[in-house]
Amino acid sequence: MRLYFKYMSILFKSQMQYRTSFLLLCAGQFFVPFAVFAGMYFLFERFGGLPGWTFHEAALCFGVIQMAFALAECFVRGFDAFSRLIVHGGFDRLLVRPRGTVIQVLGSNFEFTRFGRMLQSAVVLGIAVSGLPVQWTPAKIITLILMIFGGMTVFSGIYILAATFCFWTVQALEVANIFTDGGREMAQYPLDIYAKWVTRFFTFIIPFGAVSYLPLLYILDRTDGPDLLYMAMPLASLLFLLPCLAVWRIGVRRYRSTGS
Amino acid sequence: MSLITLTGIGKSFKVAKRSAGFAEAVKALFVREHTIVEALRDISFTVREGEIVGYIGPNGAGKSTTIKIMSGVLVPDAGTCSIMGFTPWKDRVRYVRHIGVVFGQRSQLWWDVPVIDSFELLRDIYTIPPGIYRKNLDMLTEMLNLVDILRTPVRQLSLGQRMRCEIAASLLHDPVILFLDEPTIGLDAESKIAVRNFIRTINRERGVTVILTTHDMHDIEALAGRILMIGKGTLLYDGSLSELRSRYGTQKTITVDYKDNASPIDVPGVQCLSRSSGRAVYTFDSDRINITELINRLSAGGELADVEIGSPPVDELILQLYKEHRV
Amino acid sequence: MNAPLSLLKMRFLTGLQYRAAAAAGILTQFFFGLIFIMVYVAFYAHSGEAQPMTLKEVVAYVWLQQMFFALIVLWQFDGELFELITGGNIAYELCRPWRLYPIWYAKLLAARLASASLRCLPVALVVFILPEPYRMPLPASPAALLLFILTLLSGLLLVAAISMLVYISVFWTMSPVGSVLMIAVAGEFFAGMIVPVPLMPGWMQTLAGLLPFRWTVDFPFRVYTGHIGVQEALAGIGIQLIWLAALAAAGEWLMGRALKRVVVQGG
Numbered sequence: 001m002r003l004y005f006k007y008m009s010i011l012f013k014s015q016m017q018y019r020t021s022f023l024l025l026c027a028g029q030f031f032v033p034f035a036v037f038a039g040m041y042f043l044f045e046r047f048g049g050l051p052g053w054t055f056h057e058a059a060l061c062f063g064v065i066q067m068a069f070a071l072a073e074c075f076v077r078g079f080d081a082f083s084r085l086i087v088h089g090g091f092d093r094l095l096v097r098p099r100g101t102v103i104q105v106l107g108s109n110f111e112f113t114r115f116g117r118m119l120q121s122a123v124v125l126g127i128a129v130s131g132l133p134v135q136w137t138p139a140k141i142i143t144l145i146l147m148i149f150g151g152m153t154v155f156s157g158i159y160i161l162a163a164t165f166c167f168w169t170v171q172a173l174e175v176a177n178i179f180t181d182g183g184r185e186m187a188q189y190p191l192d193i194y195a196k197w198v199t200r201f202f203t204f205i206i207p208f209g210a211v212s213y214l215p216l217l218y219i220l221d222r223t224d225g226p227d228l229l230y231m232a233m234p235l236a237s238l239l240f241l242l243p244c245l246a247v248w249r250i251g252v253r254r255y256r257s258t259g260s
Numbered sequence: 261m262s263l264i265t266l267t268g269i270g271k272s273f274k275v276a277k278r279s280a281g282f283a284e285a286v287k288a289l290f291v292r293e294h295t296i297v298e299a300l301r302d303i304s305f306t307v308r309e310g311e312i313v314g315y316i317g318p319n320g321a322g323k324s325t326t327i328k329i330m331s332g333v334l335v336p337d338a339g340t341c342s343i344m345g346f347t348p349w350k351d352r353v354r355y356v357r358h359i360g361v362v363f364g365q366r367s368q369l370w371w372d373v374p375v376i377d378s379f380e381l382l383r384d385i386y387t388i389p390p391g392i393y394r395k396n397l398d399m400l401t402e403m404l405n406l407v408d409i410l411r412t413p414v415r416q417l418s419l420g421q422r423m424r425c426e427i428a429a430s431l432l433h434d435p436v437i438l439f440l441d442e443p444t445i446g447l448d449a450e451s452k453i454a455v456r457n458f459i460r461t462i463n464r465e466r467g468v469t470v471i472l473t474t475h476d477m478h479d480i481e482a483l484a485g486r487i488l489m490i491g492k493g494t495l496l497y498d499g500s501l502s503e504l505r506s507r508y509g510t511q512k513t514i515t516v517d518y519k520d521n522a523s524p525i526d527v528p529g530v531q532c533l534s535r536s537s538g539r540a541v542y543t544f545d546s547d548r549i550n551i552t553e554l555i556n557r558l559s560a561g562g563e564l565a566d567v568e569i570g571s572p573p574v575d576e577l578i579l580q581l582y583k584e585h586r587v
Numbered sequence: 588m589n590a591p592l593s594l595l596k597m598r599f600l601t602g603l604q605y606r607a608a609a610a611a612g613i614l615t616q617f618f619f620g621l622i623f624i625m626v627y628v629a630f631y632a633h634s635g636e637a638q639p640m641t642l643k644e645v646v647a648y649v650w651l652q653q654m655f656f657a658l659i660v661l662w663q664f665d666g667e668l669f670e671l672i673t674g675g676n677i678a679y680e681l682c683r684p685w686r687l688y689p690i691w692y693a694k695l696l697a698a699r700l701a702s703a704s705l706r707c708l709p710v711a712l713v714v715f716i717l718p719e720p721y722r723m724p725l726p727a728s729p730a731a732l733l734l735f736i737l738t739l740l741s742g743l744l745l746v747a748a749i750s751m752l753v754y755i756s757v758f759w760t761m762s763p764v765g766s767v768l769m770i771a772v773a774g775e776f777f778a779g780m781i782v783p784v785p786l787m788p789g790w791m792q793t794l795a796g797l798l799p800f801r802w803t804v805d806f807p808f809r810v811y812t813g814h815i816g817v818q819e820a821l822a823g824i825g826i827q828l829i830w831l832a833a834l835a836a837a838g839e840w841l842m843g844r845a846l847k848r849v850v851v852q853g854g
Contacts, residue, residue, distance in 0.1 A: 006384050014372040017413070021764055028768045035772055039781035046786050047634040089366055095333045097385055098357040174611035178618045186622050193629035256349065257335045259273055259325070 003099070007107030015112050022113060029116030033066055037124055040188075053190050056131035057220060062188045063125035064144070064212055068151025069184045070117035076156040077111040080180075082163035083170045085109075091255065101252055102245070105163070134219060143215050143231045150211030150234025151187075155180060157237070157244040158206065164244075164251035179206060187212055210236040262306035263437070263469055264330070269303040269339035271325055272296050299325045301493045303339070309436075312463050312470040314484030314501075316578065321490045323473045327439055330471070332356055344436060357386065360430035364442030367422065368429060369414045375425050376410045379432060386433040393432065400428040404458055420451030427458065431468070438462075440472045444479055456482040477574040489581060496585045505571065508580040510547045516540055516558050517566040525561040527554065613709045620653040620714070624721050639785035643724050644812040648783050650714045650723045651808045655739070657703040659746055659778075659804050661753070661771040668694070668754055669763040677846070687846070688839045691754065696747045727813025734820045738807035741827045746803045748834040749774065755838055758845035779805035785814070799830040 015022055040062060044055040073080065085091055085108055094104040134140070162176035187208040191199050203209030211234045217223045218230035277293040300322045307313055317323050328334035329341060332348035332355055341348060346355035362368075369378040383393045401407055404424040409417060417425065423443065430438060440459070444452045460483060462468050472483060480487065480501065487504060489497040497504070513533065521537045529549055533541040540561075544554065555567060624646055631642045640648070652659075668691060671677050714723035726732040749770070756766040775781065778800040784792060795801045806823050809815040815823065 003384055006381055010370055010373055010377055010381050013377065014370060017372045020762065024762060024765045024768060028764070028772070031768070031772045035776050035781055038776070042782050042787055042791070043630055045788055046638065047630040049633055050629050051633045089363075092328065092333050093361075093363070093366065093368055095352065096331050096356050096359065096361045098353050099385055100353070174615050177615050182615070182618050182622060185619065186625075189626055189629070194625050198625065256333065259328075259334060 003103060004107055008110055011107075011110045012112060015110075025113040026116035029070075029113050030120045031116075033117055033120050034123075036188075037062060037120070050190070050193050052192065056128050057216075058190060059124055059128035060132065060219070061190050061212055061216055063121050063128055064147050064216075065151055065184055065188045065208070066124065067118060067121035067148050068211070069155055069180075070114045070121055071148070071152040072155035072159065073117070074111050074114035076106065076152075076159050077109040078105040078107065079156070079159040079163040080111075081109045083166045083173055086166050087170060095256070102248070132220075134221070139227065139231060140219050143219060143234075146231065146234040147211050147215050150215075150237040151208070153234075153237035153241050154207060154211055155183070157241045158183065160241075160244040160248050164248045167251040167255045183208060190216065207236050207240050210234060263309040263344060264305075264307035264471075265340075265342045266306070266326075266330075267304050267340045269300055269326070269329060269336050269341060270298070271300040271322075271329065271334070271336045271338075272298045298493050300329075300336070303490070303493075303495055305488060305495060305498055307469060307471070309469055310463065310467045312459070312472065312483050312485055314480040314487045315471055315473045315490070316475075316480065316487060317490035317496075318582065322493045323490055324441065326490065327441060327471070327473060331359060331361055331439055357433070358436045359439060360433070360435035360437070361439045362426050362430045362441065362443055364423075364440075364445045367414065367426065369422075369425060371415050372413055374411045374413055375406070375417075378414065378425075379410075379429060382429055382432055388433050392434065396432050396434065400431055403461065404428050404454075420447050420454075423447060423451065423455060424458075427455065431462065435468065437469045437471065440470065440474075442474055443472070444474065444476055452476075452478070459483055477578060481574050489578075491582065491585050497581055501574070504577050504581070508572075508577045510545055511543060511572060512546045513541060513543045513570045513572075514551075514554065514558075515566075515568040515570070516542075516555075516564055518562040519565045520562060525558055527557050530554065609705050613706050616653040616656055616706065616710055617713065620649050620710075621721060623649045628720055640783060640814060642720060644809070644814050645783060645786075646720065646722070647724045647812045648779075648808050650710075651811060652780060652804065654707045654710045654714075655703060655804075657706060658699050658739075658743055660780075661746070661750065661774045661778075662767060664763070664767065669757060672754070672757045673761055673763065686839075688751070688835075688842050692747055692751055692835075695750050695754075696743070699743065699747070724812065726811050728817075730817050731811060731813050731820075734817065734824075735807055735811040738810050738820060738824060738827065741824060741831065742803040742807045745799060745827055745831050745834070748831055748838060749799065749803070751838045752834060752841070755841050755845060758842075758848070774800045777801060778803050779808075783808075785809075799834060802827045802830055 037059075040058065041055065044050075044058070049055065050058060078085075082105060085105070090108070094101060094108070097104060129136070158176065158179045162173065162180075165173065165176065183202070183206060186194070186198070187202065191202060191209050191213040199209065199213075203213070214233045215230050218227065223230055273296070274294045275297050277295055303322075303326060315323055315326070325334065329336050330343065330348060332352040335349045343355065344358060348355050369375065370381070379397065382388075383390075388396075401410065404427065406424060406428060409421050409425070412421075414422060414425070427440075427443065438459075443459075444455055447455065456479060459470055459472075463470055470483070472479065474480065484501060486500050487497060488495060516539070518538050518540075525540075526532070527542070530542045530544040533543055535541075540558075542558075551569065555564070558564070627642065627645050627649070631638070631645075711723075714721075715725075717723070726735060753766050753770050756770070757763055760766050777784075777795045777798050779795075784795050784801050784805045787795065795805075802823070806815065806827070810820045810823070
């Protein structure tokens, strides 16, 4: 764990060398999703709402997913950018070090410019919370935090799968964007507005539903099951992450027996 | 007891066939054909602790594949390998703690931060106790002359400076074996000599076993007591440089400078390469012709001002070896 | 076989090698289109009242965006050109016997066409046969289709002119990221890439009307659906060309100023 922070600080120092470029990219990371949020706002204004959802409720969903995405893009960048690492022979360098591959890949890259997106998400969450008639109990706050970290776990799992894919070929990697960027675009709206099969896929296979939709219902007091169940739902994201890590190990094994 | 033992190591790769021509390319859209390339076949050798071994061969012969297997990166298809009692690819994490690797062209240091920051992160990765880290750092800084560049970002270093830092980085954790892949490539003469001296010293004073792959024969000459040559996946030569010399190095040249213009001397069994007023160059087989006698014969042409006997450069020897094995 | 044909064949073969990458790109566009449409379907399901655009028209809009994505986005990074500007090698370019603006313009245009051509057809083939409500509607009329092609082409020329201004701005900002950022975010929004222009609030539509961006994509796409009628379309082409001339002239002038500065300062 301490090693992870050491990696983070050396890469932070690295990126700070290029201050103007960093600040500009950071600003970009604020404005781009903000434009999307503005779009959502205008659509809500035009159409008056979504079936069963007000603007502030949707904004809460939006903020959670954006924050989860920003956190994953920042701290799990090592897997997201793995194609670059493996193409330049960097993975061999990791294999001659007395540490596991996961911690080293995580430590190989961070993208601190995503702070811009984190700030934007915070703003959106602020707007959402201010407009919602919700009693914020400690339980609900914990749920919100779990939702964010659950979302981050789901995105991380997708990054790990995409990185494992690189062991076979680096070419078709763009497909992963369907699930990361696409997943974000989709999950930032409440999941029940979509067709049944979409909702089901994103609840059971890539569990965005577990981290955003179901706990969201609990926060908005729309549930009548046991509270704890809804609160703990985001932990289902771990059930997604563990198989992803297993697939990663298979990928590493394959790399080590076939060269590059 | 050998430190490194390889027995019957074999490795094959599946390589996608790149097709030529239009019809082939379209077919490749649907079906990818592969050929099997045998990169290593029945490689066996042992290395004792404290040796410096030069591992040479033409490009594509299998050098880097062997190194990858020995450093635990690659899993072979056949054969066994025991290094320090470990099987490199099976006990990877526990084993690599004891080895250092330097890839000549790819840096292991973090690019935009001072060298010392990279060293400190490596200290944490290898969990080197602070006392030992301090001691090694001081020693390496002094031996490799790094005092002035420790606080410089790696991207601002010259290639020679960077290579010195890379080597230092690979020794911070007191490895038992050091794998060097083309360590002097692209360096200027002064840096090359510095690197070679350092490797010799570290081997002599700290007993670090060194496996060195290189195309620069001067590296071999300066460092390697022993040469392993690989060609087309098999081990072609395993012996010392002096053995190589005695096998192929018997053809020598002799250059004589005469005090005044001299008359050309023809000696049986000796071929004259060039002749000008005052200097003649001959080539002869030192196994068959006695040198003392030869000089006596040649001095009959005039008073000798200078005599120089040259051995063929190592490049030549290696070339002979390649030719003999048709690689 | 003569030289141009061999070159073409070689380029095509090289292109086929990257089949996986192209396929991935097409798949990505396709899914994003689906996601956006699903969101709109939900919005339209909620509001029963008539909207400035029908759902069908929005569906067409979204698919056209995805099909011609590579053609029309403002986020474009020709690393080579940026290098020239920030690196100072621009001096070499000035020695050449041709004006820079047309050359760079052509380069940008070609890059967009190249990257779009591989991707637009496969997406087009699929979206016309999807089930409702995702299916791509046919053009409003043969005239609409013809006008669409014309307006899209002049829209493309306009995009290239705007893009040129982005590149030229780097002479002053010396920061490719900064320049692209500022213009691309605003530009794409007002072109209707986030929300179709007719669905924006009134005040925003007025603002969009004053800017050139909506004439790049919003205009041609609505010609396709018939949202903009034939008469209006023809008039619109005129406006596109006026904007094009204005932006190109501005670009040429600014570039001249910038290059003069370079020569004076020595790069």
